[in-house]
Amino acid sequence: MDLAVADIAEASPVPATGDLREDLTRYTRQLLGTYRDLRTSPVVQALGSAVAQAQGSDEVDAVRSLMEPRVQAFQAMLDAAHVTRIDGLRVIELVLAPALLWSHFGMPLDPQADTDRLVDSVLCLASAPS
Numbered sequence: 001m002d003l004a005v006a007d008i009a010e011a012s013p014v015p016a017t018g019d020l021r022e023d024l025t026r027y028t029r030q031l032l033g034t035y036r037d038l039r040t041s042p043v044v045q046a047l048g049s050a051v052a053q054a055q056g057s058d059e060v061d062a063v064r065s066l067m068e069p070r071v072q073a074f075q076a077m078l079d080a081a082h083v084t085r086i087d088g089l090r091v092i093e094l095v096l097a098p099a100l101l102w103s104h105f106g107m108p109l110d111p112q113a114d115t116d117r118l119v120d121s122v123l124c125l126a127s128a129p130s
Contacts, residue, residue, distance in 0.1 A: 028111075
């Protein structure tokens, strides 16, 4: 599992420069590009490896182990931009989840057409009044 987590972090690093729009746009465009072909995506291959390793174990703990470093990386992105309205898990729900879901349905999101829409969804929640 640790190797799969490291592979994901290496294949799809999460930037945290303090400019949330720029960081999230760069990350999302790259992510959607890698999800265009699930057979060759290093991120999807690492996810598949992690799922295979989790077989027979507590699957909830396995998913948590796989996702927690990603949640922390997105939290670092938000912290660098001084965003407190949402957390790293919300970024996964708004960016990673739809990207992976549509890819598995055979209709991957288009980096050119869908990046801004996903990023704008995150920014809308991040800047919404309390």
